[in-house]
Amino acid sequence: MSLKKAVLLIVIILLIDQISKIYIKTHLVLNERAFDYNWFQIVFVENEGMAWGTKVSDFISFISDRTAKLFLTIFRIIAVIGISYWLVTSIKKKGSKILIVAIALIFAGALGNIIDSVFYGVLFNDSYSQVATFLPDEGGYDTIFHGKVVDMLHFPMWKGFLPEWIPFIGGDYFTFFEPVFNVADMAISTGIGMLIVFNKRAFGEKKELAENENQSENI
Structure with missing residues (x-):
């Protein structure tokens, strides 16, 4: 793959991800639902941390939420730089199509969420009890690097009380699948899933090429 x-x-x-986020941000109030069809819902939420709303400060208690947010955003930027290097290197080394597609998906997803984290705080005002405005006259809801990631896709495919015999969580009300996510998250998950499921095919061509080169050198 070129x-x-x-x-x-x-x-x-990136276009699908950002268009969907900007539309949701400029048309819905925070926590408002635009579509509710039993197992599939579109609901506007904002994520200040990592996956499922987890924050860095949840693990490192001595730093503030704002410092943790800045740390997370910088870490994401460094990670994306590393992923981009991995992508370009894999293409130059003629890696398998599955590998390159998977890396491209992960890169696009990571970059999509970085755009939110870096710029949305200055591009939009807040969405509490109001629909946000793009480039508001009074300024954004926060400073650069402190934006919140916009999520909207929710798939509560099953809801109910768990059987009592299940350890620790038996009898609790449970929803599968509870997290709300976005197109960027889907791209990242798909890319990682491809690398796990098609591991041999993803890295096989590269290994085979290296083996062939070694055999040629030994002749």
Whole structure:
């Protein structure tokens, strides 16, 4: 797979991700539902931390939430730089199509969420009891690097009380699948899933090429 095709895939995912986020942000109030069909819902929430709302400060108690948020955003930027290097290197080394597609998906998803974290705080005002405005005259809801990630996709496929015999959580009310996520999260999860499920195919061609080169050198 060529770099041009990989970039096209990344751009398409970024456009879908950002268009959906900007639409939700500028049309819904925080926690408002735009669509509710039993097992699938569109609900506007904002994520200040990592996956499922987890914050860095939950693990490192001696730093403030704002410092933890800044640390997380910088870490994401460094991670994306590393992923981009991995992508370009894999293309140059003629890695398998599955590998390149998976890395491109992970890169696009990570970059999509970074855009929220870095810029949304200055591009929009807050969504509490109001629909946010893009580039408001009074300024954004926070400073650069302190934006919140917009999530909207919810798949509560099953709701009910768990059987009493299940250890620790038996008898509790449970929802599967509870987290609310976005297109960028889907891209990241899909890319990681491809690397796990198709591990041999993803890295096999590269290994085979290396083995062939070694055999040629030994002849």
